[in-house]
Amino acid sequence: MPRAEAAVTGIQFVTDDKGHRVAVQIDLKKHGAIWEDFWDGLISESRRKEKSVPYEQYRTSRLKRSQSRG
Numbered sequence: 001m002p003r004a005e006a007a008v009t010g011i012q013f014v015t016d017d018k019g020h021r022v023a024v025q026i027d028l029k030k031h032g033a034i035w036e037d038f039w040d041g042l043i044s045e046s047r048r049k050e051k052s053v054p055y056e057q058y059r060t061s062r063l064k065r066s067q068s069r070g
Contacts (some may be wrong), residue, residue, distance in 0.1 A: 009027075009030065010026065010027030010029075010030035010031055011024060011025070011026055011027070011031065012024070012025045013025075
């Protein structure tokens with residue numbers, strides 16, 4: 001294992017029978033904020049090809065929803 005990885009605590013790699021990394025375990029108490037940033041990036045990337053909604057259209061529909069509740 002390279003020295004830089006050995007210095008990081010709270011992260012463990014899971015390897016297959018050939019020693020290839022296949023997963024990672026992250027201590028969320030130590031690295032929860034970084035994990036959330038990573039997760040947000042994954043979600044954003046997964047939605048990249050979705051059609052966007054113009055802000056004014058979103059705002060209008062959002063206002064209608066909030067008015068109907070209260």
